[in-house]
Structures are given as C-alpha cells and as structure tokens.
Amino acid sequence: MTFTIGTLVLVSFAVSLAALVVLIWAISKSQMRFTQEDARTIFRVEQRDEGLDDPSVNADDATQPTDAGGHAYHSPESRRVILFMLGMATLWLIVGSTFGLIASLKLHLPDWLNGSAPLTFGRMRAMHLNLVIYGWSSVGGIGLALWLLPTIFATPLRFPKLALAGGIIMNLAVACGAAAIGMGWTDGLEWLEIPWQIDIALAIGLFGLLIPLLNTAYHREVHHIYVTGWYYLGAMIWFPILFLVANIPGINVGAQQATVNWWFAHNVLGLWLTPIGVGAAYYLLPRMIGKPIYSYRLSLLGFWALALFYSQVGIHHLIGGPVPTWVVTLSVVQSIMMFIPVIAVAINQHTLWMSNLPAFRASVPLRFVAIGALMYTAASFQGSLEALRSVNSVTHFTHYTVAHAHLGAYGFVSLILFGGFYYVVPRLVERVWPMTMLIHVHFWTVVVGFAIYFVSLSIGGWLQGLAMLDPARDWMESMELTKPYLIGRSIGGSLMVLGHVAFAINVLAMLSGRGAARVAVLDPTAATALAGGRK
Amino acid sequence: MNRFAPLLLLSAAILAFATVFLVILPGAEIRTADIPAGLQPYTEQELRGRTEYVSLGCVYCHSQQPRAPEQGPDGARGWGRPSTASDYAYDRPHLLGTMRTGPALLNIGARMPSQAWHLTHLYQPRAINPTSIMPNYPFLFDVKAQANAGDVTVDLPPEEQPAGSVVVARSEALDLVAYLLSLDRTYPVAHPELRDNGYADKGATQ
Amino acid sequence: MTRTPKSDFPKDFGPAVRDVDENFDPYEQSNPIPWPLLAIAGALVIWGGATLYFDLAAAPQGAADQVTRTAQANGTATPAPTVEELASAKADQFTAEGAALFGDYCATCHQPNGAGVRGAIPPLDGSRYVTATSEVPIAILLRGIAGPIEVKDVVYDGRMPTLHDTLSNDQIARILTYVRGAWSNSAGAVTSDQVQTVRAGLTDTLNQPWQGGSALEATFDIPSTPASPTAEAKP
Known part of the structure; x- marks a missing residue:
C-alpha cells in the first residue's frame, strides 16, 4: 500500500513538474502566440492615453470607458448592478470587520458581552469570517469583475438583469448565512459554516452573476484575452466547482471530511480570492500608472503555475494531523513550489510600480493596489515557509496563522479591492470622490492599523507556539503570554475599522450623488445613473 | 491565451x-x-451536546488532534496519544480545529472526568483558572432561588455565587458536558498509518 | 454600439501588428523568463523531490513507533505518562494506580510535579496539609476547600472541588498514598479504611467545603506555623 501510494504521490509531483517544464519551454520559445504588445490591450480598448490615471481625485479622468465610437461599455443597467455589488460589499465590510473587532476584544475581555449565545466568541468569529469572505471579498470582487471584464473585452455586460437578480440573491444569502450562524445554525466546518440549505441560494446567486460574466467574455470584441481575464475566467470556473462540491451534505465524515474542508478552504484563497486580487492588480497597476507590465509573457508562468501548485496545497493545514503522511507531504512540497508563480508575479508587478514611484506617491488608489500586490508576495512567501514541517510545528494552532491569514485576505486582497473601488466608482458615476481627506484617513488608518495588527499577532503567535512546544512550561503559559499581543491586535483592528468607516462614508456620499463631476460634462446623466439608471 | x-x-x-x-x-x-474496537458511537445526549459544541464555535479555540511526541509534548500535557483517522469515524462534522487558544480536547473526558468540574468551568472558567480567557456561558445555566428535584446545581466559589440563589445547569449544559466526557480516545491505537508520520525521523521514540 | 460577429480575425483596437507577423517581436527578449527564477525553480524541484522521498520513507517508522508506545502503556495509553513513569519506577502497583488517578483528577490543577500554579493553586509538594496526619488530606479531598489557605508561606484563595461523590474510598487512598510519598513528601500510606472512618465522621458536612486553612487547623489541631509576614500571595 505504501509503495503504491508513494508512487502515486511521485506521479502527482512529476505531472506538475512536467507541466511546468512544458510551460517554461513554450514561453521561452515563443510558442504562445502573444507578445509584449498585448500588454497594451488595456490601453487600446479604451481609447485612453497612457500616463498617470487617477479618477479618484482628478475629475478629468473620471470618464466612462468607451469604444472608438464613443459608446460607453457600461450601460446604465450594468452600472446599476456594479454599484449595487460595490455598495453591498462596503456594507459587509463594515459589519464583518466590526464583528471581527468584537471577537478580537473578547479574547482579552473574556467576560464582556456574553449574556446570550449569538454574542459569544465562537459565533462572532464565524460571522466575521463568512461576512468578510463571502460578503466583502466575494461580492466586492465580483463587483470589480463586472466592471473589469466588459472593459478589457470591449463589450457591454451580457444579461445585466440576470446579474442584478443574482447579486440580490447572493447578498440575501450572505445575510441569511451570517444570521443563521449567529442563531447557532451552522454546518460546523471552518469556511463552510453557512448551512447548505442557504448555500443553495448562494450558489444560485453566484451563477446568476457568473453566467453574464462568462457570456460577456465569450462575446468579447478583443481577440486577445488580457492577463486579468485569465485570472478571472479561471476563478469563475474554479469557485463554483469548489463551492458546490464542498457543500454537498451528508457524504463526508471525520478525518476524510477534514481533507475536503481544507481542500476547499485553501482553494477559496488560492483559486478564488487570489485570482480576484492578482487579476485586478494586473489591470489596475498598469492602468493607473499608464505603462504596461514589465514582462507580459512571464505573467503566463505566474498564472499556470498558480493553478498547478496552489490547487494542491490545502492539506498543509493538517500537518501533524490524522491524515496519511503522503497527502500532507504532497501539500507541503507544492506549497514550497508556490514560490515560482509568486516570484513571476512579483517581478512583473513590483518592477512596474517601483520604477514609477512618483505615481505611487501621487495616487492613493495606486498606493492601495501596489501595497496590496506587495502583500501578495509577502503572504505567499510566508505561507510557503509556514508549510515547512519545522516552521509549522511552531506556528500551527497559534495566532501566527491568524496573522498570516489576514496578511493574505486583508493586506493583499482587501487593499487591492480598496484601490479598485477608488478607481472604478468615479469612472462609473463620472464624479470624483466627495471627500479626498477621508481617502487619506482611510489609507493611513488601515495601513498603520494593519501593521500593528500583523506585527503584534505574529510575534505573539510565534512565542505562543514556542511555549506550547516546550514540555517544561505549563500549557497555560502559552495562552497567558499572548494577552498583550491580543490587546495589540485589538488596537490595530480598531484603527482598521475606523478606516473602513471613513471609506464607507465616502462610498455613501458618492452613491447619494455628491462629488465633483468633470466640468466639461455638465449633464445630469451621472446623477441619474446613480439613482437607478438612465431612463 | x-x-x-x-x-x-x-x-x-x-x-x-x-x-x-x-x-x-x-x-x-x-x-x-475499519472502525477501532475501542471507539463507541455517540449516544443521543452526546450528539446533542456535540451540536451545542459546534454551534457555540468551541472548535475555533480547541483542537481535537493530539500530535506525535516527535513533534510536540501533547502526550505529556495529558492530551492523549497521537490520533489517527480512524479515531474520528463517527465525527460529523469533523472538529479537528486549527487553534489552541485553549488546550486540545480529544481526550478531555479521560483527563477531566468530573461533570461538576466542567459545569463550574463552563459557567465561569475564571472560577477555576483566574487567568483563563475562555468565555463564560451564563446562558447555558439558570439562576434560581432554590434547586428543584432533579436539578444539577453548579458548585461555585463564594464570589461567583449569585446572592441568595443557586446556579442550575440547563439541559444544553448537561448535554455539552456529556459530549466532553465522551471524548476519550485512550484505547490502543488502530491504523497508525492513517496519520501524518512525517516527523518520525526527527527524534527517538519516547 | 455595433456588434460584429466573432471571427478568427483579430479585432484589436489601435495599431497592433502582432498578428501580421507572428515572429515580429520588437519588445520581447529572446528569453522572457529570468535565469535566477529558473535556478530557483530548479532548486525547489530538487528540494521537493527529496522531501517527498524522505518523508515517505520515514512514515512506516512513525506508524511502528505509535504501536510500540501503545504497547509500552500496557494497552491503556494513559494520558499522563510523566506521572505514571515516575510511579512505575517505584514498582509499587498501589502507588502506580494512585499516580494514574492523580494524573486524571488532580494534575490539571496541581500539576504533574505537584508544584501547583503560582498564585492560583497551592502546591502539594511540601504542603503541611498533605503530610499532616492522614485525616487532613482525606477530609480535604472529601469536602473540598472554599476559602483562603496558606501553604508554604503563600495564601491561596481558590476553590478545590468536593470529591466525596466522585472518588471512592479506595481511589482516595491510592491517590493520597501516591501524593504523600511523591516528590519531597515522605508521609505514610493511606488505607481505604482510614478514608471510610473520616467519611463516616463527616456525614452531615460532606457537601460543605472547608472554609479555608483555619477551619482545617481548628478541626484537626494542626500545629500552626510561624505566621507569614504578609497575607498577600507572593510571586
């Protein structure tokens, strides 16, 4: 048995490597039929000049993407569904991060707010996770996709009414899911807490959104699929499969269910949130800076190696646990292989923004996206190292992992989403953000807040892990020593929530019609578009 | 592309x-x-308690997967022998967990077999461990003027005892404790190959 | 806007010339993947292969170790091996069972080494209540304690559970025999009969925890120790 399985693992590793070699060969030998010129697709489709592009404060940049004939790619209907998704995402961000802060406070104020079951830590934490993943990141990410895909494919969104219906259903399902968890109705698996009955609604909503997006991509008016499109198309095929398979009730049990659980949970990060973030950065960085990415063909390596390796890393969450050695080791090795796509993406993205630092300083949305991209590199490197058995023995079961999860889901995905919101919304409503000051407040509170959060929890978690491994120290010490760091986390988290409030105020003001429009436009279209679309 | x-x-x-x-x-x-001979299915009360454990999110702070001595001192802390996949044959949903903000609980029934201890600890963990950061669960208990026949009262230190009344465990608390006491995988290991033995070369056996 | 049907012809905007000549490639280096990245990839592949090999080679040994350990524990893998190892070294079955019971019922608070928890749980190692006449520790186990108690110059104000329902006379005797002889303690063994005698004498008060050390001193006439300089718990 051992021999057979050992052979199988080697097969899996060998197949991944063979695919990697073929890919590198194809890229090197120009077998792929595209060139650096394709990286300029995003500039050509919009008839928009290269050069710094910051519609968040510059009213002249706050214009709809249009084709050569001056027709906007986004119809009023499609604008309505995008704004709906982005607005709802902001709401989930506020609610979800508030729950997160409450859960954080509870870890050092254990007697606070315990009068009834929905307020207990275990439920607050689960509601926080589900709201920020399925509410904020997924709804916001799909909202961005609804803007990005029609724009890079130079064609209007297909079935916008279906998309709006899907968006409404998805948001209702998220709300019901969080409420169910609060009431104690849960499937009980991390990342899969929402009861499967509600997941059906969530999946229906998801399909309502993905079918228009895929259909739009199919009918694209551009021959070349820009790199952002690869990531979003991949994500749109991966996530429904993952979500449906992992939520089938009644077939999984015990340790076997744990493999399904972590196959799903890590792939939600790797094959859903990561493509959303990286794909958006591949559009937003060159678009905002006004220069194409460094090496377009290298981005191919980043995409396909991500698909190959990231899909197999999930079981590193069960290192030292009750699942067969071979599957754990396979995930450990593939986690380390993730260095390859991450370095490829890093070369492409960081070279671009780091060689354009004046733009970085000038544009807050660009800063969000660039720092988010940097955090992708950091989170991925850290994640690969955490999968090493020696490191994992210390960090597993500690707050260090929590800090790492936030580096990925917040430092990377959320910061890029912030930058994306700041870029996209003004171009949709053709007005700049009403309160520039709040954008700066948002930037500095979340950056400083998250730095405090991450550093404090990482140090605390590492010390906790060392104490837990030391047989000479009582276990209680490993918990007691984390208290100051948990307080640090709450301080950082409070700043982050404060930043989110600043962000939400701006979004609310924008959606209610405030903010300066481009002087030359001077028509009421924008305001009407907000109120529900052009008649 | x-x-x-x-x-x-x-x-x-x-x-x-x-x-x-x-x-x-x-x-x-x-x-x-196959399922180990020493592993019993949960009783109905234990399953109700398990549902309570799931719904209150205990899993977010308590793992149920002791590690091997080559990796960590879990055994010496009384958390039990390294578990294997077959120890979870009746676990639906699985509760392996990812955090040890609190100790691992797969063998808590063997380590802390007293119902009274668990009830006191659930009502107010700080009555037993002053530095504990576990939440208290007052909503699993009733405070009454006096206990009725059949009520299970909770032993509390004077400073936690509500004045002039007694604290009585609700059925949710009793179910939850029944589940905790059922967590006992101290029978001999079965299917030792069904766990991550990747640390075996790291040190001598103990 | 106009919608042209999809065709195989490129419909890119602007002056793209790519598809005019597949090999015309002015922007591209001949090798778009930097060699350091290839070197890193190569190193990772070697490391990955080696890790797979060594981990899988070690796995059967790990599985065998688990069986060995279970066998050493005599078919009953007790979750407190440190305590048990200590006791089994004494080759005293009665004490060994007491040690196992101690691991189950007492070590969580009083710790396997009997040192207690600083500021919260009094030590058993060197405690005058443990090594006094056997009636004292028996009475403590039966009724529990709720009140301040001074042990080795430190006042503890915690709560010890009432155990007369949980533990049988025999179990109490075994635990105390172990505790009174463990670590630096050297008080005599305790028998089941002694426990029964104390239990019978306390019938009416079994459910009332002792109100601290003073109640015990008064009842059992324990020689009072020099008063500690302060009533505060010392670190």
Missing part, C-alpha cells in the same frame, strides 16, 4: 487533478479502514 474554452477546460482539469490527490485518494484510504 486567446481562446476561451481551452482556458476554462484546462483550468477545470487542473483542479480535478488536484482533487483526485487531495480528496479522493486519501478519502478512499480513510473510508475503507
């Missing part, structure tokens, strides 16, 4: 390939193993 369908198909195929190795093959190996 200019074609729509091949991109989608290849992406889906890569995920399917990963699923075979991460889910289907280990699943086949685990699900075909």
Whole structure:
C-alpha cells in the first residue's frame, strides 16, 4: 500500500513538474502566440492615453470607458448592478470587520458581552469570517469583475438583469448565512459554516452573476484575452466547482471530511480570492500608472503555475494531523513550489510600480493596489515557509496563522479591492470622490492599523507556539503570554475599522450623488445613473 | 491565451487533478479502514451536546488532534496519544480545529472526568483558572432561588455565587458536558498509518 | 454600439501588428523568463523531490513507533505518562494506580510535579496539609476547600472541588498514598479504611467545603506555623 501510494504521490509531483517544464519551454520559445504588445490591450480598448490615471481625485479622468465610437461599455443597467455589488460589499465590510473587532476584544475581555449565545466568541468569529469572505471579498470582487471584464473585452455586460437578480440573491444569502450562524445554525466546518440549505441560494446567486460574466467574455470584441481575464475566467470556473462540491451534505465524515474542508478552504484563497486580487492588480497597476507590465509573457508562468501548485496545497493545514503522511507531504512540497508563480508575479508587478514611484506617491488608489500586490508576495512567501514541517510545528494552532491569514485576505486582497473601488466608482458615476481627506484617513488608518495588527499577532503567535512546544512550561503559559499581543491586535483592528468607516462614508456620499463631476460634462446623466439608471 | 474554452477546460482539469490527490485518494484510504474496537458511537445526549459544541464555535479555540511526541509534548500535557483517522469515524462534522487558544480536547473526558468540574468551568472558567480567557456561558445555566428535584446545581466559589440563589445547569449544559466526557480516545491505537508520520525521523521514540 | 460577429480575425483596437507577423517581436527578449527564477525553480524541484522521498520513507517508522508506545502503556495509553513513569519506577502497583488517578483528577490543577500554579493553586509538594496526619488530606479531598489557605508561606484563595461523590474510598487512598510519598513528601500510606472512618465522621458536612486553612487547623489541631509576614500571595 505504501509503495503504491508513494508512487502515486511521485506521479502527482512529476505531472506538475512536467507541466511546468512544458510551460517554461513554450514561453521561452515563443510558442504562445502573444507578445509584449498585448500588454497594451488595456490601453487600446479604451481609447485612453497612457500616463498617470487617477479618477479618484482628478475629475478629468473620471470618464466612462468607451469604444472608438464613443459608446460607453457600461450601460446604465450594468452600472446599476456594479454599484449595487460595490455598495453591498462596503456594507459587509463594515459589519464583518466590526464583528471581527468584537471577537478580537473578547479574547482579552473574556467576560464582556456574553449574556446570550449569538454574542459569544465562537459565533462572532464565524460571522466575521463568512461576512468578510463571502460578503466583502466575494461580492466586492465580483463587483470589480463586472466592471473589469466588459472593459478589457470591449463589450457591454451580457444579461445585466440576470446579474442584478443574482447579486440580490447572493447578498440575501450572505445575510441569511451570517444570521443563521449567529442563531447557532451552522454546518460546523471552518469556511463552510453557512448551512447548505442557504448555500443553495448562494450558489444560485453566484451563477446568476457568473453566467453574464462568462457570456460577456465569450462575446468579447478583443481577440486577445488580457492577463486579468485569465485570472478571472479561471476563478469563475474554479469557485463554483469548489463551492458546490464542498457543500454537498451528508457524504463526508471525520478525518476524510477534514481533507475536503481544507481542500476547499485553501482553494477559496488560492483559486478564488487570489485570482480576484492578482487579476485586478494586473489591470489596475498598469492602468493607473499608464505603462504596461514589465514582462507580459512571464505573467503566463505566474498564472499556470498558480493553478498547478496552489490547487494542491490545502492539506498543509493538517500537518501533524490524522491524515496519511503522503497527502500532507504532497501539500507541503507544492506549497514550497508556490514560490515560482509568486516570484513571476512579483517581478512583473513590483518592477512596474517601483520604477514609477512618483505615481505611487501621487495616487492613493495606486498606493492601495501596489501595497496590496506587495502583500501578495509577502503572504505567499510566508505561507510557503509556514508549510515547512519545522516552521509549522511552531506556528500551527497559534495566532501566527491568524496573522498570516489576514496578511493574505486583508493586506493583499482587501487593499487591492480598496484601490479598485477608488478607481472604478468615479469612472462609473463620472464624479470624483466627495471627500479626498477621508481617502487619506482611510489609507493611513488601515495601513498603520494593519501593521500593528500583523506585527503584534505574529510575534505573539510565534512565542505562543514556542511555549506550547516546550514540555517544561505549563500549557497555560502559552495562552497567558499572548494577552498583550491580543490587546495589540485589538488596537490595530480598531484603527482598521475606523478606516473602513471613513471609506464607507465616502462610498455613501458618492452613491447619494455628491462629488465633483468633470466640468466639461455638465449633464445630469451621472446623477441619474446613480439613482437607478438612465431612463 | 486567446481562446476561451481551452482556458476554462484546462483550468477545470487542473483542479480535478488536484482533487483526485487531495480528496479522493486519501478519502478512499480513510473510508475503507475499519472502525477501532475501542471507539463507541455517540449516544443521543452526546450528539446533542456535540451540536451545542459546534454551534457555540468551541472548535475555533480547541483542537481535537493530539500530535506525535516527535513533534510536540501533547502526550505529556495529558492530551492523549497521537490520533489517527480512524479515531474520528463517527465525527460529523469533523472538529479537528486549527487553534489552541485553549488546550486540545480529544481526550478531555479521560483527563477531566468530573461533570461538576466542567459545569463550574463552563459557567465561569475564571472560577477555576483566574487567568483563563475562555468565555463564560451564563446562558447555558439558570439562576434560581432554590434547586428543584432533579436539578444539577453548579458548585461555585463564594464570589461567583449569585446572592441568595443557586446556579442550575440547563439541559444544553448537561448535554455539552456529556459530549466532553465522551471524548476519550485512550484505547490502543488502530491504523497508525492513517496519520501524518512525517516527523518520525526527527527524534527517538519516547 | 455595433456588434460584429466573432471571427478568427483579430479585432484589436489601435495599431497592433502582432498578428501580421507572428515572429515580429520588437519588445520581447529572446528569453522572457529570468535565469535566477529558473535556478530557483530548479532548486525547489530538487528540494521537493527529496522531501517527498524522505518523508515517505520515514512514515512506516512513525506508524511502528505509535504501536510500540501503545504497547509500552500496557494497552491503556494513559494520558499522563510523566506521572505514571515516575510511579512505575517505584514498582509499587498501589502507588502506580494512585499516580494514574492523580494524573486524571488532580494534575490539571496541581500539576504533574505537584508544584501547583503560582498564585492560583497551592502546591502539594511540601504542603503541611498533605503530610499532616492522614485525616487532613482525606477530609480535604472529601469536602473540598472554599476559602483562603496558606501553604508554604503563600495564601491561596481558590476553590478545590468536593470529591466525596466522585472518588471512592479506595481511589482516595491510592491517590493520597501516591501524593504523600511523591516528590519531597515522605508521609505514610493511606488505607481505604482510614478514608471510610473520616467519611463516616463527616456525614452531615460532606457537601460543605472547608472554609479555608483555619477551619482545617481548628478541626484537626494542626500545629500552626510561624505566621507569614504578609497575607498577600507572593510571586
């Protein structure tokens, strides 16, 4: 048995490597039929000049993407569904991060707010996770996709009414899911807490959104699929499969269910949130800076190696646990292989923004996206190292992992989403953000807040892990020593929530019609578009 | 990278390939193993308690997967021998957990077999460990002027005892404790190959 | 806007010339993947292969170790091996069972080494209540304690559970025999009969924890120790 399985693992590793070699060969030998010129697709489709592009404060940049004939790619209907998704995402961000802060406070104020079951830590934490993943990141990410895909494919969104219906259903399902968890109705698996009955609604909503997006991509008016499109198309095929398979009730049990659980949970990060973030950065960085990415063909390596390796890393969450050695080791090795796509993406993205630092300083949305991209590199490197058995023995079961999860889901995905919101919304409503000051407040509170959060929890978690491994120290010490760091986390988290409030105020003001429009436009279209679309 | 369908198909195929190795093959190996003789199915009360454990989110702070002595001193802390996949044959949903903000609980029934201790600890963990950061669960208990026949009262230190009344465990608390006391995987190991033995070369056996 | 049907012809905007000549490639280096990245990839592949090999080679040994350990524990893998190892070294079955019971019922608070928890749980190692006449520790186990108690110059104000329902006379005797002889303690063994005698004498008060050390001193006439300089718990 051992021999057979050992052979199988080697097969899996060998197949991944063979695919990697073929890919590198194809890229090197120009077998792929595209060139650096394709990286300029995003500039050509919009008839928009290269050069710094910051519609968040510059009213002249706050214009709809249009084709050569001056027709906007986004119809009023499609604008309505995008704004709906982005607005709802902001709401989930506020609610979800508030729950997160409450859960954080509870870890050092254990007697606070315990009068009834929905307020207990275990439920607050689960509601926080589900709201920020399925509410904020997924709804916001799909909202961005609804803007990005029609724009890079130079064609209007297909079935916008279906998309709006899907968006409404998805948001209702998220709300019901969080409420169910609060009431104690849960499937009980991390990342899969929402009861499967509600997941059906969530999946229906998801399909309502993905079918228009895929259909739009199919009918694209551009021959070349820009790199952002690869990531979003991949994500749109991966996530429904993952979500449906992992939520089938009644077939999984015990340790076997744990493999399904972590196959799903890590792939939600790797094959859903990561493509959303990286794909958006591949559009937003060159678009905002006004220069194409460094090496377009290298981005191919980043995409396909991500698909190959990231899909197999999930079981590193069960290192030292009750699942067969071979599957754990396979995930450990593939986690380390993730260095390859991450370095490829890093070369492409960081070279671009780091060689354009004046733009970085000038544009807050660009800063969000660039720092988010940097955090992708950091989170991925850290994640690969955490999968090493020696490191994992210390960090597993500690707050260090929590800090790492936030580096990925917040430092990377959320910061890029912030930058994306700041870029996209003004171009949709053709007005700049009403309160520039709040954008700066948002930037500095979340950056400083998250730095405090991450550093404090990482140090605390590492010390906790060392104490837990030391047989000479009582276990209680490993918990007691984390208290100051948990307080640090709450301080950082409070700043982050404060930043989110600043962000939400701006979004609310924008959606209610405030903010300066481009002087030359001077028509009421924008305001009407907000109120529900052009008649 | 200019074609729509091949991109989608290849992406889906890569995920399917990963699923075979991460889910289907280990699943086949685990699900075909027989259930250890020492492992009993949960009783109805224990299952109700387990539902309570799940719904209150205990899993977010308590793991149920003791590690091997080569990796960590879990055994010396009284958390039990390293568990194998077959120790979880009746666990639905699984509660392996990812955090040890609190101690591992797979053998808490063997380590702390007193119902009274658990009730006191659930009502107010700080009555037992002053530095504990576990939440208290007052909503699992009733405060009454006096206990009725059949009520299980909770032993409390004077400073936690509500003046002039007694604290009585509700059925949720009793179910939850019944589940905790059922957590006892101290029977001899079965299917030792169904766990991560990747640390075996790291040190001598103990 | 106009919608042209999809065709095989490129419909890119602007002056793209790519598809005019597949090999015309002015922007591209001949090798778009930097060699350091290839070197890193190569190193990772070697490392990955080696890790797979060594981990899988070690796995059967790990499985065998688990069986060995269970066998050493005599078929009953007790979750407190440190305590048990200590006791089994004494080759005293009665004490060994007491040690196992101690691991189950007492070590969580009083710790396997009997040192207690600083500021919260009094030590058993060197405690005058443990090594006094056997009636004292028996009475403590039966009724529990709720009140301040001074042990080795430190006042503890915690709560010890009432155990007369949980533990049998025999179990109490075994635990105390172990505790009174463990670590630096050297008080005599305790028998089941002694426990029964104390239990019978306390019938009416079994459910009332002792109100601290003073109640015990008064009842059992324990020689009072020099008063500690302060009533505060010392670190």
